[in-house]
Amino acid sequence: MTRPIQAQLSGAAQPHLTVVEASPAAxxxxxxxxxLARLxxxxxxxxxxxxxxxxxxEALRASLGLSEPETLGEEARAVRERWAALVERLIHDSL
Known part of the structure; x- marks a missing residue:
């Protein structure tokens, strides 16, 4: 659904995976x-x-002339704001 994104991640964000032979408890x-690092x-x-x-x-809306909030109805803005708040809360709660 989305195009590949090139992300520049710091070394701290890179998961550190090592293969070590030890007992399962260790x-x-x-x-x-x-x-945790992978997540x-x-x-x-x-x-x-x-x-x-x-x-x-936003770029597509601007190119179609739909970038102004007045083009959306009250109900559409309310629904969009509720979804944005829900997604924001889910993202921040997952960390």
Whole structure:
């Protein structure tokens, strides 16, 4: 649905995956840290995709002459604002 996005991520955001042979109990903290790093990277990528999609939508609206808020009805603006608040809350709660 979205185009590939080139993201420049800091070294801290890059997941650090290592293969270590040890007992299963010793691997659990490392696996949890790796999973957390992977999930944070995925959230960053979703945020980047949403931001790119938002910019493209705004550019498309502007090219069609729909960039002014007056072109949307009261109900449409309210629905858009509710969805934006929901998405924002979901993204921030996941971190």
């Amino acid at each position: 691997d659990e903290p490392e696996e949890a840290a790796d999973d 944070r990277l995925e959230v960053m990528m979703m945020k980047a995709a949403l931001a790119a999609e938002r910019r493209e939508s």
